[in-house]
Amino acid sequence: MVRRRRLTGTTIGTVAASLLVSTGAAAGAVGAARAAGAGEDRQRAGGAVAVGAYVDYGKAGPRRIAELSRWLGHTYLPGDSRAGIEGRVDFLADWARWRQARDDRMFVLNVPVLERNEARVPDFQVRELLRAGARGQYDEHFRALAGRLVELGVPDTVLVLGWEMNGTTYTHRSGPDPAAWKAYWRRIVTAMRSVDGQSFRFDFAPNRGKDAVPWTACYPGDDVVDVIGMDSYDQAPGRTFEEQAEAPWGLRAQVAFAGEHGKQISCPEWGLFRNGDNSEYMRGMLDWIEEHRPLYQTITDYCPHGVWQCDDNPESSSVFRTRLFNQTGPPVPPVPTTRPSRPRRLYLQLRPRPR
Structure with missing residues (x-):
């Protein structure tokens, strides 16, 4: 879903952070029944899905967790340079301290796997970069990241590598050479697992739909994937939520593929988009989450996608807060901070999506 991004250039000094709501509230609204074989994470949370809202950037994220979250934190490393990919950013320590404060917390980290990740690098260069990665040329970056996460005390981080790889937005896209x-994904996982003390889980998270290439053509193998994610916004392919699910x-297809491969699912990014304030979509997505019990889910909460900080979607906001918080009155938003700017790249459509 090539639409809006936030992770390169000078702005990345403050990187995206996802803050998550209380699992107690989520359990009351989403349901507490445990799926068979759901695993330790859901047992710790009483069966609740970890519920998230992308609300702020950088070091402010862990401070605002106290307002919105008890269990799950989710942020992104910058992809403009090697330092970002290796986790040499100050805010990572802040997130590590947040994670360490409670045993029942989960930390999810999106990791770009190539430098200049939003620089519109042409396909022929992407192809060469991917082949270099497949040969092991960048293994050191990922051993460095793994070592930093272990050193910071977050060896159990869930790592979303090269997200939306079936699309056209990022340098880490797979289309030029699936x-x-x-092979590059496999090198990354092998390098990170070689670091003593790690217990990482790796989340494969394409865009919903075919996009540039079918995401099944990008799947690197069951032995190097732990979770099958999917970024899904209210836009084509599919006009209604039902069409988006069945397309x-x-x-x-995500749920079926994960079941066939013995994996949990996740919803790393979702929210409103092309169809405006769409309460039926909101109900459909929340029903889907309740039925299929992802490991975690994160709604993107700035405009036009959001329902908590964004004032543009009152009907969807009412559905969201009623379902997740049993709250029928006006929401009590967190103390405002600098809202993510909307640079042109956040909404860049590099090519028409297939319909």
Whole structure:
């Protein structure tokens, strides 16, 4: 879903952070029944899905967790340079301290896997970069990141590598050479698992739908993937939520593929978009989450996607807060901080999506 991004250039000094709501509230609204084989994470949370809202950037994230979250934190490393990919950013220590404060917390980290990740690098260069990665040329970056996470005391981080790899937005896209991309993923996981003390889980998270290439063509193998994620916004392919679920390479395909491969699912990014304030979509997505019990889910909460900080979607906001918080009155938003700016790249459509 090539639409808006936030992770390069000078702005990345303050990187995106996802803050998550109380699992107690989520359990009351989403349901507490445990799926068979759901695993330790859901047992710790009483069966609740970890519920998130992308609300702020950088070091402010862990401070605002006290307002919105008890269990899950989710942020992104910058992809403009090697330092970002290796986790040499100050805010990572802040998130590590937040995670360490409670045993029942989960930390999710999106990791770009190539430098200049939003620089519109042409396909022929992407192809060469992917092939270099597949040969092991960048293994050192990921051993460094793994070592930093272990050193910071977050060896159990859930790592979303090269998200939306089936699309066209990022340098870490797979389309120019899917075979090299899969081999590169395998090198990354092998390098990170080689670091003593790690217990990482790796989340494979494409865009919903075919996009540039079918995401099944990018899948690197069961031995190097722990979670099958999917970024899904209210936009094509599919006009209604039902169409989005049933379309080829859609949400139902994600659930079926994960089941066939013995993996949990996740919803790393979702929210409103092309169809405006769409309460039926909101109900559909929350029903889907309740039925299929992802490991975690994170709603993008700035405009136009959001329902908590964004004032543009009152009907969807009412559905969200009623379902997740049993709250029928006006929401009590967190103390305002600098809202993410909307640079042009956040909404860049590099090519028409197939319909």
